Amino acid sequence: MTWPVTATGAVPKTMQAVVYRGANDLRVETLPVPRIGPADLLVRVAACGVCPTDIKKIQHGTVSPPRVFGHETAGVIVRVGARVRGFGLGDRVALHHHVPCRQCHACRHRAYAQCATYKRTGITAGYEPAGGGYAQYVRVRSFVLPGVVKIPLRNTLLEGAMLEPVNTALKAVRRLTVQRGDCVLVAGQGPIGLMFTGLLALAGVRVLATDLMNARLECARHWGATQVVRADDPRGAERIERWTRGRGLDAAVLAVPSDELVQQALAWVRGAGQVLLFAHTRRGSCAQVDLAQVCVDEKDLIGSYSSDVTLQEEVARLVFQRRLDVRSLITHRFPLEQTAEAVRLAAHPTPSSLKVVVEQFP
Numbered sequence: 271m272t273w274p275v276t277a278t279g280a281v282p283k284t285m286q287a288v289v290y291r292g293a294n295d296l297r298v299e300t301l302p303v304p305r306i307g308p309a310d311l312l313v314r315v316a317a318c319g320v321c322p323t324d325i326k327k328i329q330h331g332t333v334s335p336p337r338v339f340g341h342e343t344a345g346v347i348v349r350v351g352a353r354v355r356g357f358g359l360g361d362r363v364a365l366h367h368h369v370p371c372r373q374c375h376a377c378r379h380r381a382y383a384q385c386a387t388y389k390r391t392g393i394t395a396g397y398e399p400a401g402g403g404y405a406q407y408v409r410v411r412s413f414v415l416p417g418v419v420k421i422p423l424r425n426t427l428l429e430g431a432m433l434e435p436v437n438t439a440l441k442a443v444r445r446l447t448v449q450r451g452d453c454v455l456v457a458g459q460g461p462i463g464l465m466f467t468g469l470l471a472l473a474g475v476r477v478l479a480t481d482l483m484n485a486r487l488e489c490a491r492h493w494g495a496t497q498v499v500r501a502d503d504p505r506g507a508e509r510i511e512r513w514t515r516g517r518g519l520d521a522a523v524l525a526v527p528s529d530e531l532v533q534q535a536l537a538w539v540r541g542a543g544q545v546l547l548f549a550h551t552r553r554g555s556c557a558q559v560d561l562a563q564v565c566v567d568e569k570d571l572i573g574s575y576s577s578d579v580t581l582q583e584e585v586a587r588l589v590f591q592r593r594l595d596v597r598s599l600i601t602h603r604f605p606l607e608q609t610a611e612a613v614r615l616a617a618h619p620t621p622s623s624l625k626v627v628v629e630q631f632p
């Protein structure tokens with residue numbers, strides 16, 4: 271089946287969906303195609319990236335079943351609510367499942383990820399809304415339409431599916447106060463770490479990239495890292511010292527959830543430098559911190575989580591004009607029925623795997 275067929279309105283009554291039924295339990299089931307309201311869209315899913323935050327929920331069973339996960343989604347609009355303006359049947363779109371209200375106290379402070387509206391997931395394939403990208407069709411609720419972006423014809427739907435993760439990385443980069451020529455460590459060169467390396471390199475920042483896999487360090491060079499160091503290099507600290515000419519790092523981005531690394535990074539950044547946590551999403555993980563590093567040395571320990579819809583246009587430009595060419599990140603594509611395998615691979619990366627995507631049609 272190709273998209274023009276369904277774009278003409280021939281939407282079936284039922285669809286295949288991968289339903290989370292408990293920890294490590296994903297099942298292919300038949301669900302009704304979601305009904306939409308007058309201000310919503312129905313999108314036939316073409317591609318959906320496998321995201322580490324979903325992997326965590328699936329593996330540890332941290333949320334109640336049943337749900338249909340998947341939120342790095344691109345597809346084709348097959349139904350348009352009567353009140354929707356600006357979108358039409360057949361439009362190829364990238365979706366955005368969290369959009370803030372832009373009016374509440376949190377939003378006035380630009381703390382969008384803390385907004386109550388933002389925390390509501392606006393895209394569903396049925397059950398408790400959880401993104402729904404591992405299904406054939408999703409309902410896109412009216413309140414997340416401001417995040418929906420049309421994909422230019424020259425770009426692939428796969429590129430569209432990468433907007434959401436790139437957005438999260440750019441949001442985090444914006445929290446850094448670094449300047450051109452500054453020295454920043456990016457720890458972890460998985461798909462997200464490589465996006466950080468690429469975005470920082472585009473901003474003229476010098477990146478020292480670390481990882482345990484040599485293949486990923488090779489990729490990091492390709493993405494603009496000026497220096498690569500194995501994460502288990504016993505002389506790592508010395509090499510950072512030499513690379514920064516004794517001044518220390520201006521910032522460190524931790525795209526791996528290592529607690530030990532938090533302490534190390536705090537030691538490696540200069541006075542008034544920043545350590546940004548991006549992968550510490552599990553509650554309860556603790557690290558000893560010398561608080562005088564924060565008070566006396568004025569080092570910032572900060573975090574960033576999820577996306578910022580106000581960056582969406584800029585993200586779309588970066589990706590679609592290929593200044594940040596994400597195509598090489600996608601190394602593995604699985605059909606919908608093999609979503610469980612896709613999740614397994616993404617959870618246990620190999621030297622040849624980066625971004626894993628569930629793809630239903632090109």
Ligand SMILES: [Zn+2]
Pocket residue numbers: 321322323341342434435
């Ligand atoms: Zn994600």
Ligand SMILES: [Zn+2]
Pocket residue numbers: 370371372373374375376377385386387388
């Ligand atoms: Zn708000």
